[in-house]
Structure formats: structure tokens, C-alpha cells
Amino acid sequence: MAKVLLIEPDYRNKYPPLGLMKISTYHKTLGDEVVFHKGKNTDLRAEKWDRIYISTLFTFYWKKTVETIKYYMNSVKSPEDIYVGGIMATILYNEMIEEEGLSEINIIRGLLDKPGILGDNDIIVDTLTPDYSIIEPNETQTYRYPVDDAYIVYSTRGCVNRCEFCAVPELEPVYKDYISIKDQVDNIKESSGEKRDLLFLDNNVLASKEFNKIIDEIIDLGYRKGENKFTYINKKGRKISKRKYVDFNQGVDARLINDENMSLLSKVAIRPLRIAFDHADDRYVKIYTDAVRLAVKHGIKDLSNYVLFNFKDKPGDFYKRLRINVDLNEEFEKDEETRGAKIFSFPMRYSPLKGPHSKDRKYIGKYWTPKYIRAIQCVLVATRGVVGPKKNFFLRAFGKNQNEFKKILIMPEDYIINREENEISGNTDEWWSAYTSLEDKSKVLQIINLNKFRDIELYSYSKKEKELLIHYIPKKKR
Ligand code: SF4
Known part of the structure; x- marks a missing residue:
């Protein structure tokens, strides 16, 4: 029986480390002992492990991740017993190999979607059921993931697009347009008990030719809109009834939204629907606003949309997109049919995947400056990172027009x-x-x-x- 340690560096993240949860299942299937921990721990470091796996996330966590790998370096017999995989390990593979002290560790690029990557057997780790038991907080592992009561699944992999700022084409280069979710959910239920929500990590589900089949499966699993009740017994023995929801966490592609797929999507209890608003040119604005209106027309009323900035956009483009969302909210309020629909904007600061600033968060886009970025952060402190639907609040926080917004960008921080x-x-x-x-x-x-x-x-x-x-x-x- 091998002793296996799974480590996630201690950055704050919402979603549990799915890769490590699957590796846990893999090793438990082989009869090994598995321990999971978030971050550094002196007791675990003092022990000797047969293998240590360390997951990686965004490239700008480079420093923290590399420090964590080096911290556990002497807790194995040989550097080859350290396995590092995930997003950063894939994107910055060469940089990791070249990093002092890391040249002999095992760096895994991409998915564990073939047999034989972790051992001489036929098991495909990526298809295993994640082991939820490892993320339950205990005496040594106290981190609580904000999303810990959801079936985390994929119904597709990869993406049909190759957006310049996105890691998906490199992480999952082949688009797979259907993976049954029924077995994934049943297996999680059997091994880790019932979960409330259904969280999809798909990158571009609307590109799937089997989208109607995916929707049918969601409905069969009990997530039909209006019938999405979730009942459980709490610690005091009381029966509690809540609503459960479906979330396509990575968002859906505005360019692929049409009447047919929105009609299908509106049958399920989706909350929120996420549509990225990445460009401010007229053509994309039309695509985006048409997509939002169509979703709302089909009764999807909770929208939560990412707004990328600090990329090729100008500050005025950023303001324009936030303002369009606020104006759409106002438009929806005026019409009885659409009333109650709300868009929340989530500004997302662009950080490059390659190049000198891929390892930190210091990249400044061509039309941006450190002061502008800081000003946006200051505004978002008051809004907790979200731009809500209330127009008056928005106009006060971001200004009544682009000129006022530009004035805020250069305003002293305290003001x-x-x-x-x-x-x-x-x-x-x-x-x-x-x-x-x-x-x-x-x-x-x-x-x-x-x-x-x-x-x-x-x-x-x-x-x-x-x-x-x-x-x-x-x-x-x-
Ligand atoms: S559509 Fe989304 S997932 Fe696909 S490449 Fe573009 S940003 Fe990435």
C-alpha cells in the first residue's frame, strides 16, 4: 500500500480541485492511503510519502505554486515522486522544467485522459468519479470550498473556438461534444451522497450537436424548472426544502445562442445563465444584446456575465459594456413580460497566459495604466467585485458617462x-x-x-x- 499526499496550493478558490479528487479515487482503487491538504503543513512535510501530487491553477499563482512544490520536495524519496499537473503546469510547462530545482519532477501536461499516465494499468483517471470525501474540512484540513454541495460534471470537453486570451484550446485541444452526465451524477451520489446543485465545467456546451440530449439528461436528473426542489434533513433532524440549480459555470457562447437552444435551456432550472461580454465593437454588442434579450424572452431571468478588461479594449469600451448591461436591466424592468430579469456584471481583469507577466498579475493592457487598474479595483471594493443592476448605484460608482468614468480613473484613490x-x-x-x-x-x-x-x-x-x-x-x- 503506497502513501499518497495530494496538495493544492493555498490560494483562495471557489471550486474544489477536481483533478486531485479523481487522483484520490484512482489511488484508493489501487488500495493506497490518500491524504489531502490545502497548502503547507509541517507535519505532512516531515513524513515520507511514496508520491505527492500538487495541482496548479492560474498562471499568476506561479510564485505560490512553485514555493509549495519546493516545500514538499524532501518529503519523497526522489523528485520523480512529485507529480504536478493542471492549468499552470500545462500552460507554463517549459518554464516549470527550467525552474531551478524542478527539472526532475513529473510535470503532466493536459488531461489524464489516457491509460498509463500515472501507473502501469488501464485506468483512465479523467473518467473516474471524484472523491468528495477529501475536501471535507477536518482538524488539519480546514479550508471550506464555497462550492461543495454540487455534482461537478462535464457534458462536453474542449471548445470549437480559439480565443486569444483563453487557455482552453491548449488544455483541452479536442472538442468532445457529448459525455453522459447521468453516470457521473449516479456515481457521485453512490460514493459521496446526494448533492444539491448541478455544476457544469463545460467550456462551450452550445457547440454540442447533442445539446438536446444533454438537456434531456438534466431534466431526467430532477432539474426541470419549477420541479427543482431539494429536500434534506438538517443536523437538528428537521426536514428542509430548498431549490436546486444548474450552472454552466464557464458560461455560454453568445455567438451560438439561438431560439432553439434557449428554448431548450429555459426548461431547466438554470441559475445564473452566464454569457461573456468580451468585446465592445458594434457587431459583438449586437450579438450579445440579442442573445441576452432572447434568453430573457425565454424566461431565463438570472444572468451573470463576465466582462473582460485590460485586454485590447480601451477603458471607454469597458464602461460601454457595463453600461449596456445596466441599460438592459432598465429595459427589462419596463416590460411586464421581462420584469424581474437581472444581469450582474463580473469584471474580469485580463492576465496573459504567456510572456513575462504570465506569472504575476502585473500586466497592463495597451490602453490601460496601473492607475486605471487600481481605480477599477477601488470602485469594485464597494461593489464586492460585482456590478449589479441598479442604475443609480452604477452611475454613482462608475460615472454618468465615459468622461465621468475617465475622471474617476485618474481620481486619487482615497477620493x-x-x-x-x-x-x-x-x-x-x-x-x-x-x-x-x-x-x-x-x-x-x-x-x-x-x-x-x-x-x-x-x-x-x-x-x-x-x-x-x-x-x-x-x-x-x-
Ligand atoms: S469560446 Fe470560451 S472557452 Fe472557447 S476559446 Fe473562447 S473563451 Fe475559451
Whole structure:
């Protein structure tokens, strides 16, 4: 019996590590002892393991992930007993091999979708049922995944598109347009008990020619809209009844939305429907708004849409897309048939998959600056990362138009976060008047855009420039 340790680096993530959960099943099937832990643990590190698996996620977690691998390096007999796989390991495979100390470990590229990758047997790890028992918090493993009560399944793999900013074409290069979910759900139920929701990790389910079959299966599993009751007995022995939902977590492709597939999708208890709003050009805006209206027309009223920024877009394009969502919300409220439909926008900051900034979150898009990015973060602090449907709130947070939005982007951080307080005290007006009255802004804009005010040497600026820059220096340090 081998001793196997499964490690997920300790970044905060919503979804449990499905790959490790399947590897757990694999080793338990072979009769091995399996321990899972999130992050570093001195006791586990002090033991000797026959094999250690470490999962990876986004490339910008490079530092934390590499540190975790090195932390456990001496907990195995040989570096070859360390297996690292997942998104970052696949995308930055060469960089990992070249990293000092990692050249001898096993780095797995892509999926475990063939037999023989982890051992000399016929088992295909990717098709195994995930072992949910490993993610249950215990004395040493205390992390609770926000999504831990869902059947996590795939009904398709890969994607038919190759969007420049996306890792899927490299991670799952072949589009597989049907995988039965019934067996996946039954097996999870049998091994780990009943779960409430049905979470799909499909990248592009609407591209499937078998979409109607997928919908039929969802309905057969008890997720028909209106019949999606979930009843369970709580710890106090009381019977509790809630609703259960279907979530295509990676979103659906607006370009593929049509009357037929929306009609099918509207039969299931989907919440929310996620549609990415990645481009602001007129052609895509039409595709997107038509798709949203069609979904709402079919009675799908909870929409939660990703809005990519810091890519090739300009800040104005970002504002435009958020505003379109807010205006659509207003439009839906006016009509009795669509009333109650709501779109929540989730701004998603682009980080490149390759190149120098693939390992951190410091990439700045062509039309963006560190100050703009920081300003967006400051605005989103108040909204907890989500832009809701309330128009007044949006106009206040992001401005009434693109010009006001641009003013917010260059506004001192404190004046963005504590907007009201600084408006009442007159600070904001004073700052704006210093800004507008400065004729040649080029020198100060350089420093504002870099967002580095800590070591600013004010003596090298003119009186008027100083009057402006002083607003950017934290009050304590002025
Ligand atoms: S459609 Fe979505 S999953 Fe497919 S390549 Fe584009 S971003 Fe990736």
C-alpha cells in the first residue's frame, strides 16, 4: 500500500480541485492511503510519502505554486515522486522544467485522459468519479470550498473556438461534444451522497450537436424548472426544502445562442445563465444584446456575465459594456413580460497566459495604466467585485458617462473609495480644479498613470503641479 499526499496550493478558490479528487479515487482503487491538504503543513512535510501530487491553477499563482512544490520536495524519496499537473503546469510547462530545482519532477501536461499516465494499468483517471470525501474540512484540513454541495460534471470537453486570451484550446485541444452526465451524477451520489446543485465545467456546451440530449439528461436528473426542489434533513433532524440549480459555470457562447437552444435551456432550472461580454465593437454588442434579450424572452431571468478588461479594449469600451448591461436591466424592468430579469456584471481583469507577466498579475493592457487598474479595483471594493443592476448605484460608482468614468480613473484613490466624505469636505473639487487648471499635464500624468506616489519628490515639480500631486499622497504623509 503506497502513501499518497495530494496538495493544492493555498490560494483562495471557489471550486474544489477536481483533478486531485479523481487522483484520490484512482489511488484508493489501487488500495493506497490518500491524504489531502490545502497548502503547507509541517507535519505532512516531515513524513515520507511514496508520491505527492500538487495541482496548479492560474498562471499568476506561479510564485505560490512553485514555493509549495519546493516545500514538499524532501518529503519523497526522489523528485520523480512529485507529480504536478493542471492549468499552470500545462500552460507554463517549459518554464516549470527550467525552474531551478524542478527539472526532475513529473510535470503532466493536459488531461489524464489516457491509460498509463500515472501507473502501469488501464485506468483512465479523467473518467473516474471524484472523491468528495477529501475536501471535507477536518482538524488539519480546514479550508471550506464555497462550492461543495454540487455534482461537478462535464457534458462536453474542449471548445470549437480559439480565443486569444483563453487557455482552453491548449488544455483541452479536442472538442468532445457529448459525455453522459447521468453516470457521473449516479456515481457521485453512490460514493459521496446526494448533492444539491448541478455544476457544469463545460467550456462551450452550445457547440454540442447533442445539446438536446444533454438537456434531456438534466431534466431526467430532477432539474426541470419549477420541479427543482431539494429536500434534506438538517443536523437538528428537521426536514428542509430548498431549490436546486444548474450552472454552466464557464458560461455560454453568445455567438451560438439561438431560439432553439434557449428554448431548450429555459426548461431547466438554470441559475445564473452566464454569457461573456468580451468585446465592445458594434457587431459583438449586437450579438450579445440579442442573445441576452432572447434568453430573457425565454424566461431565463438570472444572468451573470463576465466582462473582460485590460485586454485590447480601451477603458471607454469597458464602461460601454457595463453600461449596456445596466441599460438592459432598465429595459427589462419596463416590460411586464421581462420584469424581474437581472444581469450582474463580473469584471474580469485580463492576465496573459504567456510572456513575462504570465506569472504575476502585473500586466497592463495597451490602453490601460496601473492607475486605471487600481481605480477599477477601488470602485469594485464597494461593489464586492460585482456590478449589479441598479442604475443609480452604477452611475454613482462608475460615472454618468465615459468622461465621468475617465475622471474617476485618474481620481486619487482615497477620493474614489471615500467618495461622499471627500465631496462634502471639498477635497474632490479642489483636486479637480487643480487638475483642470494645469495647462501642461504631461509631467504629472506620467506619475499619476504609474500610480507610484510613495517616494514622490515634490520639489522637482512646479507650484501648480505640486498643488495637484499633493492630493495623491496619503493624508498621513502630506
Ligand atoms: S469560446 Fe470560451 S472557452 Fe472557447 S476559446 Fe473562447 S473563451 Fe475559451
